[in-house]
Each structure stands twice: as structure tokens, then as C-alpha cells.
């Protein structure tokens with residue numbers, strides 16, 4: 001029931017923010033990775049708070065810990081952003097994930113409505129005492145993270161080349177690739193009908 005409510009909310013809000021989402025999708029290179037983010041550049045762009053999704057962004061789907069190459073990238077982020085300025089905002093804040101990030105002093109947002117509801121980002125804004133525009137969410141989903149960022153008016157870095165382990169979880173990964181494709185189609189149809 002909660003899932004159905006969230007899907008209806010995504011479709012409704014996706015329509016309202018269809019132009020912003022279509023622009024985000026069309027302007028993002030098709031192979032954009034998490035590893036392409038240079039934290040030093042984010043600071044130059046006025047980003048004060050870095051918010052990370054987990055699945056697809058830091059690891060392939062369902063993993064408990066970030067991929068090894070992402071760990072090195074995260075260490076680089078921690079050289080630039082103090083741990084208090086980095087948050088994990090996953091729709092699946094599993095205990096092992098939370099424990100990993102908390103070991104670095106990175107806060108994990110839990111107990112809020114899942115993305116695309118904006119509650120998680122709004123809570124981060126409140127905790128960080130900053131402007132929404134100073135927050136950057138890194139996410140691989142258009143109608144969850146991308147939409148939440150539109151609603152909360154934060155910046156978004158759209159990962160179009162997510163981390164995927166075809167060999168390990170072929171069914172789950174195929175399902176989420178299909179979901180990513182469907183949500184892009186929905187936005188394409190929405191924005192075409194608006195013309």
C-alpha cells in the first residue's frame with residue numbers, strides 16, 4: 001500500500017516537474033559515473049553538503065559496503081568535505097551500511113519517507129543549516145532521487161552509468177535497469193505531451 005502510494009506520488013510529482021527532469025536527463029552524459037565527480041570541483045560550484053544515495057551510486061544493487069574504487073573516492077571526498085557535511089540518503093538504510101558510514105562520522109538519514117518524498121533532503125537541510133541550493137544529491141534514479149531533488153530544490157548529480165553486478169544478481173539488476181528505462185520513458189512522454 002505504501003509502495004503504491006509512493007508510485008502514485010512519483011507519477012503525479014514527476015508530471016509537475018517533467019520539464020526539470022527532462023532537462024536533467026537530456027543534459028546528462030549517458031555514461032556519467034559517481035567516480036567522475038571531483039569533490040574539489042563541487043566546492044567551486046558552491047556545494048556545501050554532499051548527499052549520497054547507495055544502490056547503483058556507491059555499490060551495485062543490494063551490497064552492504066561501497067565498492068573498493070568508491071571507497072578510495074570517498075576518502076578523497078573526506079579530504080574536501082568534513083564528515084559532518086556528507087550524508088547518506090538511501091531508501092534502504094541497512095544497519096551494515098549505516099555502521100560503515102557512521103565509522104567515518106557520516107550521518108545516515110533514516111526514519112523519513114522514502115525518495116521521491118523530499119523529507120530526507122529537507123531533514124538534511126535542517127541538520128546542516130544551509131540553503132537547499134548548497135546541497136548536492138548524487139543519485140542514479142530519475143523518479144526517486146532526481147524528483148526528490150526537484151521538489152526540495154537541491155542540486156542533483158544524475159548517475160547514468162550506475163554500478164551494476166550482472167554476474168552476482170542478474171534478476172535484481174535487470175529489474176532495476178528496466179525501472180531506470182521506464183522512468184526515463186515516462187518523463188519523455190510527459191514532456192512530449194506538454195509541448
Ligand SMILES: [Mg+2]
Pocket residue numbers: 053054055056057139140141
Ligand atoms: Mg540508487
